Amino acid sequence: MKFKRWITVLVMMVLLLQGLSGTAMAVTVREVAGEFICNCGCNKGLAHCDMECGQSMRAFIKTKIDSGLGKAQIVAYLKENYGKEALAAPEKKGFDLIAWIMPFAVVFAGGIGVVKIMSSWIDRNDNDDDGDRDDNDSGDVRGDTKEAGMHDERIENELKDFVW
Amino acid sequence: MASIGYYSLVALLGTALFATVMSVIGKVRNRKDMILSGERAALVSGGLLILSAISLFYSFLARDFSLQYVYNYSDRSLSFIYTISGFWAGNAGSLLMWAVFLGVFQLILILQNRRKNRDVMPWVIAIMSTQVTFFAFLLIFLDSTNPFAPVSLGYIPQDGQGLNPMLHNPGMYLHPPTTYLGYVGFGVPFAFAMAALISGKLSDMWIRTTRRWTIFAWFFLTIGNIVGAWWAYYTLGWGGYWAWDPVENSSFMPWLVGTAYLHSVMIQEKKGMLKIWNMALIILTFALTILGTLITRSGIINSVHTFSSSGLGPYLFAFLMLALGGGFGLLIYRLPDLKTENELDSIISRESMFLFNNLILLGIAFTTLWGTIYPFISEAVQGVKVTVGQPFYDQVSAPLGIALLFLIGFCPLIAWRRASLENLRRNFLIPLIASFAGFSTFLVMGLRHGGVLLTATLIVFVLSVIFMEFYRGTTARNRMTGEGLANSFVNLIWKNKRRYGGYMIHIGVAMIFVAFIGGPFKHTVEKSLKPGDAVNIRNYKVVFDGMRDLPRKNKLTVEATMSVFDKKSGKKLGVVKPQKDFFKETGSQPEQPWTRVAVRSTSREDLYFIFSPDEQGRELASFKIVVNPLMRWMWMAGFVMTFGTVIALWPDEGEKRRLASIYSREAVTSEV
Numbered sequence: 001m002k003f004k005r006w007i008t009v010l011v012m013m014v015l016l017l018q019g020l021s022g023t024a025m026a027v028t029v030r031e032v033a034g035e036f037i038c039n040c041g042c043n044k045g046l047a048h049c050d051m052e053c054g055q056s057m058r059a060f061i062k063t064k065i066d067s068g069l070g071k072a073q074i075v076a077y078l079k080e081n082y083g084k085e086a087l088a089a090p091e092k093k094g095f096d097l098i099a100w101i102m103p104f105a106v107v108f109a110g111g112i113g114v115v116k117i118m119s120s121w122i123d124r125n126d127n128d129d130d131g132d133r134d135d136n137d138s139g140d141v142r143g144d145t146k147e148a149g150m151h152d153e154r155i156e157n158e159l160k161d162f163v164w
Numbered sequence: 165m166a167s168i169g170y171y172s173l174v175a176l177l178g179t180a181l182f183a184t185v186m187s188v189i190g191k192v193r194n195r196k197d198m199i200l201s202g203e204r205a206a207l208v209s210g211g212l213l214i215l216s217a218i219s220l221f222y223s224f225l226a227r228d229f230s231l232q233y234v235y236n237y238s239d240r241s242l243s244f245i246y247t248i249s250g251f252w253a254g255n256a257g258s259l260l261m262w263a264v265f266l267g268v269f270q271l272i273l274i275l276q277n278r279r280k281n282r283d284v285m286p287w288v289i290a291i292m293s294t295q296v297t298f299f300a301f302l303l304i305f306l307d308s309t310n311p312f313a314p315v316s317l318g319y320i321p322q323d324g325q326g327l328n329p330m331l332h333n334p335g336m337y338l339h340p341p342t343t344y345l346g347y348v349g350f351g352v353p354f355a356f357a358m359a360a361l362i363s364g365k366l367s368d369m370w371i372r373t374t375r376r377w378t379i380f381a382w383f384f385l386t387i388g389n390i391v392g393a394w395w396a397y398y399t400l401g402w403g404g405y406w407a408w409d410p411v412e413n414s415s416f417m418p419w420l421v422g423t424a425y426l427h428s429v430m431i432q433e434k435k436g437m438l439k440i441w442n443m444a445l446i447i448l449t450f451a452l453t454i455l456g457t458l459i460t461r462s463g464i465i466n467s468v469h470t471f472s473s474s475g476l477g478p479y480l481f482a483f484l485m486l487a488l489g490g491g492f493g494l495l496i497y498r499l500p501d502l503k504t505e506n507e508l509d510s511i512i513s514r515e516s517m518f519l520f521n522n523l524i525l526l527g528i529a530f531t532t533l534w535g536t537i538y539p540f541i542s543e544a545v546q547g548v549k550v551t552v553g554q555p556f557y558d559q560v561s562a563p564l565g566i567a568l569l570f571l572i573g574f575c576p577l578i579a580w581r582r583a584s585l586e587n588l589r590r591n592f593l594i595p596l597i598a599s600f601a602g603f604s605t606f607l608v609m610g611l612r613h614g615g616v617l618l619t620a621t622l623i624v625f626v627l628s629v630i631f632m633e634f635y636r637g638t639t640a641r642n643r644m645t646g647e648g649l650a651n652s653f654v655n656l657i658w659k660n661k662r663r664y665g666g667y668m669i670h671i672g673v674a675m676i677f678v679a680f681i682g683g684p685f686k687h688t689v690e691k692s693l694k695p696g697d698a699v700n701i702r703n704y705k706v707v708f709d710g711m712r713d714l715p716r717k718n719k720l721t722v723e724a725t726m727s728v729f730d731k732k733s734g735k736k737l738g739v740v741k742p743q744k745d746f747f748k749e750t751g752s753q754p755e756q757p758w759t760r761v762a763v764r765s766t767s768r769e770d771l772y773f774i775f776s777p778d779e780q781g782r783e784l785a786s787f788k789i790v791v792n793p794l795m796r797w798m799w800m801a802g803f804v805m806t807f808g809t810v811i812a813l814w815p816d817e818g819e820k821r822r823l824a825s826i827y828s829r830e831a832v833t834s835e836v
Contacts, residue, residue: 030688037551045553047688048404050759050774050788055690088553090538095546099538103560107527114519121508 027071032061035075037088045088166231169219170312176212176263177300179205183293191286191363199286203274206289209296210271213264217251220260220311224250230320233257233311239326241718246327249336253327255461255476256303256311258340262457263299265348266292269377273352281373287359295351298483308475326718329747329758335395343388343415347453349381350422354450354491357443361494366439366501371429376813382426383809385419390802397795398761405798408557413532414456420529422449424522431518434580439502440495441522447491452529454484459536509582517575524568531560566619569677572670573626576633591632598628616681623681626674630667637664657811662819665812672805675797682769682794692786702791704737704771705729711775711782719747721760722777724785728764740764742775742787770795 033047040053048054064074079087090096183205190198220233224247229235237250237257252258270292277285302309315321353374360370392412393405406412425445431438462477495502508515535552543549577591602624603617611617634653641652657664689701693708700706707727714721722744728737742762749755764771770792778784 030686034555037553045407048407050776055786058690083548084550085548086551088551089556089559090542090550090552096542096550099534099542099550099552099556100560102534103527103531103564106530107523107564110523110527111520114516114523115511118508118511118516118519122510124507 027065027074029058029061029065032065032071032074032078033058035071035088036078036082036086039082039086165219165222165226166228166312169216169223170310172212172216172219173300173303173310173312176209176216176267177297177304179209179212180293180296180300183209184290184297187286187290187293191290202286202289202293206270206293206296207274209293210267213260213267213296216312217260217264220251220257221248223312224248227324229322229324230315231311232313232315235315235317235321235324237324237327239324239718242324242327245337246332249331249340250327252340252344253331253336256309256313258344259299259302259309260311261341261344262348263296263303265344266296266299266351269348269352270296273355277373281369284356284359284363284365284370287362288355291355291358292351298479302476302479306475306479326747329719329745329756330399332758333395333399335391335399339388339391339395342384342391346381346383346385346388347415347418347456349377349384350418350446350449350453352377352381353425353446354487357446358491358494361443361498364498364501366498368429368432368436368439371432371442375429378422378426378429379809379813382419382422383806383813385415385422386805386809387802389415389419390798390805394799394802398763399759405795408532408535408552408554410536411456411460413536414452414459417529417532418449418452418456420525420532421445421452424525424529425449427518427525428522431515435515436504437515438519439504440499443495443502444492445522447488447495451484451487451491454480454487458484512578512583512588514575514578514580514583517571517578521568521571521575524564524571528561528564528568531557531564535560562615565677565680566615566622569619569622569626569674572673573622573629576629576667594632595625595628599625613684616684619677619681623674623677626670630671630674633667634664659818661811661814661816665808665810665814668808668811669805670808672801672808675801675804679794679796679798679801682792682797685791685793687791688788689790690786690788692784694784699787699789700731701771701789703731704791705731705734706771706789708785708787709739711777711785713782714743719745721745722775722782724773724775724777724787726762726773726787728771738764740771740773742773744775744777765796767794767796767800769793 030047034045036046036057038044038046038049038051038054038057040049040051044054046054046057049057061074061078064077069077084091090099092100183202186198186202186205189195190200190202222228223231223234224238225244227234227238227240233254233256234250237253238247242250250257252261270289273288273292274285277288281288304310307313353370356370356374360366389412392415396407397405425442428438428445429442432442458477458480462480510516535556538552539549573595577588577595579587599621603621606617606620611620634656637656638649638653641647641656642649645652645655647655687702689699691699693699695708695710698705698707705728707729709725709727711722711724714723723741724743726740726742728740729735730737740762743760745758745760747756747758759774759776762773762775770790772790772792774788774790776786778786
């Protein structure tokens with residue numbers, strides 16, 4: 001239940017932040033130019049290219065903004081004219097969607113792997129504890145000694161880290 | 165003098181190869197005389213490399229244009245400091261610098277380990293000397309990478325071609341050497357890891373022995389990246405500091421994996437866990453330093469950093485494959501011996517947080533690698549080489565970066581093995597209150613950008629966690645020892661330099677995130693102005709006062725004078741003078757213009773000026789003026805991280821004693 005509550009709070013926070021970031025602002029030349037690289041072969045982002053080609057391209061974008069076009073329309077226009085090679089990032093559709101999904105998929109898979117490995121370590125630890133308990137039942141105090149030793153070591157380490 | 169340098173390299177090939185072979189055979193046959201010969205040959209290799217470096221420096225200072233390399237990267241008008249930096253301006257010299265660092269590190273390692281680690285040292289020398297042999301081979305047998313190759317003009321020219329204008333910057337004598345120190349430095353823990361795998365001495369001794377080397381390498385790679393960003397910001401003149409250029413990426417990747425390694429070895433030291441994982445991480449880190457070199461020098465990728473294609477690609481690729489194949493091959497071979505009885509009490513423990521930290525760091529490294537190679541994948545599949553630039557990295561790496569920032573704050577608060585509810589409540593209460601207060605304050609201040617708001621809140625969280633760590637430690641020490649608070653504070657750090665040095669580095673990382681959150685609020689104005697014209701940008705009014713020509717020895721500098729005013733009050737805030745250099749035509753190089761930006765910097769924001777004068781007369785000039793919020797925090801972070809690293813690396817008597825005791829235990833064990 002607690003876990004669910006935390007997830008709910010997390011989702012609400014994400015939604016709140018999404019909402020906040022969604023506050024509309026007028027489109028700027030930088031925003032549109034940021035979506036493209038300069039087409040003169042200098043390999044710079046269009047927003048950063050200070051060569052004549054970059055300046056004239058940004059001036060062109062400004063005229064489009066002044067004429068009332070939105071970001072999506074200008075981006076579509078430029079893509080149609082210069083091809084998707086001119087885009088500064090892969091599109092989020094078709095084959096190029098892989099480019100966007102892959103990093104998150106790898107981290108997600110890695111996360112599952114980490115959790116599984118840690119779970120197996122926890123299980124192994126629990127089994128060891130069970131073994132210790134069996135020993136205790138039969139009158140052996142090895143489990144207690146081991147646990148006490150572990151706690152001593154832990155306290156010692158924590159203290160060492162804390163002050164010295 | 166140049167011939168001394170060249171023949172030193174020729175001799176180096178022999179000594180390095182000899183050191184490798186003798187060390188291996190000596191160790192296999194248990195022949196101490198052969199091991200000693202190998203060690204001495206490695207020492208001689210270090211000396212030969214230093215000699216060849218001195219020779220190349222001398223050739224630059226003596227303006228020996230009979231050498232192609234000196235001719236390519238210097239001329240008579242070049243100042244002393246840039247003449248020196250000509251050493252690493254090109255492919256051949258920078259490879260020699262790599263080899264020199266390797267040779268010197270090997271020399272230091274041999275001197276450091278005269279009485280310890282004797283079992284593994286022959287293997288360490290063999291691995292290091294293999295690297296030296298490889299570089300000696302490249303430096304001698306490939307014309308394009310031989311710094312002592314004669315000039316190909318058929319006659320000795322009177323003057324050289326000069327240094328690329330882009331390299332006339334203080335960054336030139338800091339960025340390449342520091343980055344290379346980082347790259348080569350990671351070769352030391354790699355060599356010890358391989359030696360441990362070959363010899364089967366798989367305790368954490370190799371980690372303890374190379375701990376300082378790892379921090380050293382990590383620190384210089386950090387500084388190399390920050391100085392590189394600073395250089396890009398002030399020299400490339402585009403108003404930014406990181407363009408996710410493939411070559412920037414290639415030095416960022418080993419930094420990320422190296423950072424993961426630096427954290428995860430702590431678990432092996434404390435708990436004896438993650439032995440396989442740590443081996444894998446150091447192999448990857450080392451391989452990524454080679455990959456970075458491959459990307460820079462093979463000509464496969466076009467970037468501001470790349471050297472002209474030199475035919476090095478196949479050799480570097482083979483070396484990369486050898487490092488990966490050899491490293492992982494050995495790791496697989498030793499897997500049964502490396503398997504430890506890892507045990508964990510709970511997922512909410514510091515061990516698991518370290519693993520998640522590793523996951524995120526490797527996730528960012530993978531994203532960076534993926535973004536670098538995706539254009540080739542796209543070209544192969546779709547026939548179109550798409551660009552993977554800033555928007556991609558901003559959207560993919562930023563969430564991972566935020567997760568990492570959270571873990572930087574979260575990790576120190578979690579207990580080892582299992583965090584109890586009491587532990588969580590006690591440690592998290594104040595940082596959470598501080599974070600909530602920060603969040604509310606930012607909202608009240610009008611911050612509405614979701615990502616920035618989250619990052620800023622997490623920065624408060626991280627800083628409050630670190631503050632509480634210092635506070636709790638200081639007061640506890642004060643109570644237990646009766647020292648004054650100031651003394652307690654200083655002694656707390658001094659008695660545990662590694663831990664508190666690490667926290668200072670984390671403060672530096674938080675400061676870098678402060679600079680990141682300024683990014684979305686960047687504002688740019690581009691305008692052509694006549695003298696007397698004014699332009700408004702954000703809270704500033706900028707007046708173009710005029711421009712003048714400043715003829716210099718090898719260039720014409722045109723300087724604009726701009727007065728900066730507070731827009732509201734009209735108060736004059738200062739004068740800035742952006743410049744444009746027009747380097748004179750030299751040799752085969754045509755006239756080259758170069759931008760010298762001017763920056764009015766405060767901790768709140770930078771006002772950044774790029775200036776282009778009208779080439780016909782001096783009537784009109786175009787300006788790009790950028791307001792870059794919070795930029796100064798990035799450079800200040802570099803100083804804080806340096807300070808933290810110096811503390812973490814400072815000699816520690818306690819650590820020395822602990823190591824000495826472990827060394828003696830290991831020696832007894834191996835004798836038995």
